[in-house]
Amino acid sequence: DQQVKQNSPSLSVQEGRISILNCDYTNSMFDYFLWYKKYPAEGPTFLISISSIKDKNEDGRFTVFLNKSAKHLSLHIVPSQPGDSAVYFCAASEGGGATNKLIFGTGTLLAVQP
């Protein structure tokens, strides 16, 4: 039951260029989407989120775009830096109640080449 999918296991980009990480979902009840970054042997670190009522959210070099009709979101990193090299997880939450558990995608390994 893969409600959140990241179809690209890896991505390599040159320093200074744009990195685009993609995520698809199937559950139309998700109301928030979040991106986390993870280094080996560390916990996921929150990057940016977007509400399902918006189509774009920007924070510095990071922008998340949401296309609800296509059930697709993407994370843009501009410009990419070598320190951005990590695994990026897309996660979704279905609102309400005392849970808001996160459902994660499988992750995309981003390698930014100097």
Next chain:
Amino acid sequence: EPEVTQTPSHQVTQMGQEVILRCVPISNHLYFYWYRQILGQKVEFLVSFYNNEISEKSEIFDDQFSVERPDGSNFTLKIRSTKLEDSAMYFCASRGTSGGAPTQYFGPGTRLTVL
């Protein structure tokens, strides 16, 4: 900046033994979670805890698992009789208030190895 902490960072145990994984969530947070990540797989939800009780648990969280908030700061996950397939990274997370983005902040994880 406040952060979630977890101990130990690595726990090695024999199959059938009990383990307790410990977490100190961010101090003013109200919602607490455990997730796990088996090597090479995605991060999976185990359980959520709010107002001193479990609010939701996954199919993974069977009778061998339990959680507790024994005092105002710690949040623990106990596995009563460990199995080989329990070997994974276990992450604790916490969240502040209801409403708004449900951002959860994760600890560094405990690597559990069951031999």
